[in-house]
Structure formats: C-alpha cells, structure tokens
Amino acid sequence: MRLSAFDLACRRGGREVFSGISFSVAGGEGLMVAGRNGAGKSSLLRMVAGLLRIAGGRLALEGGDSELTVGEQAHYLGHQDALKPSLSVGENLRFWSGFFGADSADVGGPLAAVGLDSLADLPAAYLSAGQRRRLSIARLLAVKRPIWLLDEPTSALDTAAQERLRDFMRVHLAGGGLILAATHGPIGLDGAPELRLDHTPTPLDEIVDQQ
Amino acid sequence: MTALAAVLVRDMRIAVRVGGGALMGVLFFLVVATLVPFALGPDLALLQRIGPAILWLAALLASLLALDRLFAADHEDGSLDLILTGRAPLELVVLVKGIAHWLTTGVPLVIASPLIGLMLNLDARAAGALVLTLLVGTPALTFIGLIGAALAVTLRRGGLLLAVLVLPLAVPVLIFGVAAANAAVTGPVPFGTPFTILCALTLASLVVGPFAAAAALRQEME
Numbered sequence: 001m002r003l004s005a006f007d008l009a010c011r012r013g014g015r016e017v018f019s020g021i022s023f024s025v026a027g028g029e030g031l032m033v034a035g036r037n038g039a040g041k042s043s044l045l046r047m048v049a050g051l052l053r054i055a056g057g058r059l060a061l062e063g064g065d066s067e068l069t070v071g072e073q074a075h076y077l078g079h080q081d082a083l084k085p086s087l088s089v090g091e092n093l094r095f096w097s098g099f100f101g102a103d104s105a106d107v108g109g110p111l112a113a114v115g116l117d118s119l120a121d122l123p124a125a126y127l128s129a130g131q132r133r134r135l136s137i138a139r140l141l142a143v144k145r146p147i148w149l150l151d152e153p154t155s156a157l158d159t160a161a162q163e164r165l166r167d168f169m170r171v172h173l174a175g176g177g178l179i180l181a182a183t184h185g186p187i188g189l190d191g192a193p194e195l196r197l198d199h200t201p202t203p204l205d206e207i208v209d210q211q
Numbered sequence: 212m213t214a215l216a217a218v219l220v221r222d223m224r225i226a227v228r229v230g231g232g233a234l235m236g237v238l239f240f241l242v243v244a245t246l247v248p249f250a251l252g253p254d255l256a257l258l259q260r261i262g263p264a265i266l267w268l269a270a271l272l273a274s275l276l277a278l279d280r281l282f283a284a285d286h287e288d289g290s291l292d293l294i295l296t297g298r299a300p301l302e303l304v305v306l307v308k309g310i311a312h313w314l315t316t317g318v319p320l321v322i323a324s325p326l327i328g329l330m331l332n333l334d335a336r337a338a339g340a341l342v343l344t345l346l347v348g349t350p351a352l353t354f355i356g357l358i359g360a361a362l363a364v365t366l367r368r369g370g371l372l373l374a375v376l377v378l379p380l381a382v383p384v385l386i387f388g389v390a391a392a393n394a395a396v397t398g399p400v401p402f403g404t405p406f407t408i409l410c411a412l413t414l415a416s417l418v419v420g421p422f423a424a425a426a427a428l429r430q431e432m433e
Contacts, residue, residue: 080289
C-alpha cells in the first residue's frame, strides 16, 4: 500500500495556503507534517481525508480497496473529539465502532487500552480534555483502517498517555498501516521523514524591523 | 446497514436524554394548543371549526423547534467530519437522522393530539381524522425541515434562518393537512382527496429532502 501526493495545492477563502506539495508514504511508514501555525497542516490532512476539495494536484492510493475513497479507508483524528456529552463513554465508542463497521461490537478492549474501561458508564460530559482525547483514540483501535490521519494527536495528553499513543502508532505501522501526523513537536515516530509546509516563512525579526 | 442502525439508535438516545429535543417539542405543542381556547373563549362551535388548523400550526412550529440542532450539533463537535469518512452514503445517513428526529418529536405530537382535540371540542371521529393527517403529514414537515437544517449548519443563529427557509416550503403540507382534517369535521369535500395529496407530499419530501440536505452539507464542508 502506498499513498502518494503530486503537486497538491490548497485554497481557503480565496487565499492560497500551500501549493506544490508532494509526498509518498508506503505501508509501515509514517510521515510527520510540520510547519508554522496556518501553514496548512490541518488542511492537508483534511484534504487526504476527503473533507476539503483538492484545489490542484492529485492524490493516489495504490494497493488499497479500489471501491473506496482514501477518506473511507482512513481514520481522521481532528481537533474535535466527536463525542456526545449526553451519551456514556461506552455508548460513544460503540456508536463510532458500529458506524465504521467494526468486526466486533465489544468495545471493552479498546477502552481498556486507553485506560477508560472503569469509566465506561460515565456520561462523556464529565470527561477531562485528555480523557476525551483518549476516547477519540480508542476509536482508531476499535475499527481497523489502514491509514491514520492524526492532527496534533498528543494535544491534552499527559506523558503516560503520549507514551501509550506512541505504542499504538508503532503497532499500527508494524501491521503495515501508514500514518500522516501533523505536529509541532516530536511525537516519537523514530526515523519518520518530515514534510515541511512552510517553504517561504517571513521571519519574525524582519517584520519587527519593518515596523 | 449496521452503520445506519447505529445512527438511528444514537440520535434517538440523544433526543430522549437530558437536553435532547424530544420532550421540548411535545411540551411546546401542548402549551401552544392549550393557549388558544383561553384566548378565544368558550365558543365551542368556533373552537371545533378552527381546531384542526390550530393543531396543525402548533405541530408545524413544534417540529421546527429541535430541528436546527440536528446537523449543527454534529458539525460543531466534529461528528459530521467522521460521518463523511464513513462508508455509508451521506444521503442515507441524513434520511436515517430524519427518521430518528421524526420518531422522537413527530410521533409524540401525534400521540398527544387527541388530548388537545378534547379541549378544542373535537368529537371522536374528527379527532381520529386529525390524528391520521398528523401521522401522515408530520414526516413531510421533518424532511422539508432537513433541508433548512443542513443549510443553516454553519450559521450561529441558524434557528431563525431555518424558520424563514422552511415555513414557506411547508405551506402545501399545511393546506392539505388542514383541508383533510376539516373535511372529516365539517365536509363537504370528501376526506380522501386532500388526504391523498398529503400522502403524496410526504412521499416526495422523503425523497427530495435527504438528497437536498446531503448536497447542502457537502457544500458547507468546504
């Protein structure tokens, strides 16, 4: 399986966010998407997930299911956790695993993996930001999809949970999956190549000099 | 199929829990319909004559109440993004969300309407006809409303826009719903004629609503 992008361009609100972005990731590999705020990291991931129109260039997936779009074979972990506060932790996860067609209806395993099994009956409204994040991550474990699109996956997570996420990512890569992660800092995918989106940054001291 | 069943169960659960719209709609319906006899006074003949119209108006407004949150809530918490990466066609997901909304807000209205019919001096036959028109007509209100709900997703005060968009489209449903109910109460038009048109309106909205709403949602995701 190989996900390749050729000369991708992104436009938002009439403004060009990035253009000429090319990359290629094979199964078992990760790609770190880096760049300053507003460089288009999230837009790139949303584009791959099929949530944003591709303004230029092309995206190709070899070795996937040709009946499905790239987005339909991908897990998108965005800034929002997609949880309903009035449903319990277990009901939230059961909904997403049912919606994405998980093989088994049992969500005990994924919940235990993210350390939320004791809170399964608690309404999601009472979760902390980090716990909400962990519940979102449990979705990636409950349903098998070969591509993971992670947008700042470590935000709000404590060090132990970050370490656990790293383990999940390593297991996913070892199983032949591929990962695109947008991040500001290292998230511990050793040796993963980095894609930098800010090719023409304006240095801060230049702006200060002009004023 | 399991994906759509999951959506149905989830939406119905959310609607009946605290903060969901199910109880609000039927309470609003009861309050509005109860106020009318107080405002008009105890003129039984008048109440009987305008009763079906009042119940239909109350049902129309009540079914709009919870509708603006139908897609907006999913948009705000990111659920809509994930629904779009699902393998179920968006049109079917929208259809199922509409069905869940009708089951939790439309059906309670239908069940509560004979009770209000008593206050408006409707006899058993007229109340029965009214229940039947509401049962057949309220899905049309929900599925027409879906289009407005989808269009108003990204707006802060979407509820107001929703009412402005949807109420004119609901006029035919209102006309034939009230006409069928009145035909059963006073005649002289046979009940079947307006009732058949009401059924046709519901079936058409069942097809058009989900496609239009899904198209609007896709457009807004950009």
